[in-house]
Amino acid sequence: NERKEEVEAGERKIKIAAPSENNLTMSQICTELDPTKAEKSKEILDKEQ
Secondary structure (H helix, E strand, C coil), X not given: CHHHHHHHHHHHHHHXXXXXXXXXXXXXXXXXXXXXXXXXXXXXXXXXX
């Protein structure tokens, strides 16, 4: 549960850091920050959908 909260907190930081008019997707933003984390995030999102 703590790990999930860390991920959510990280996503909030990314959203806050990215201007709302910026059309980058979350995965593109994550890839720019850390490609390996972006892949893991994509896998998690794919499982949830």
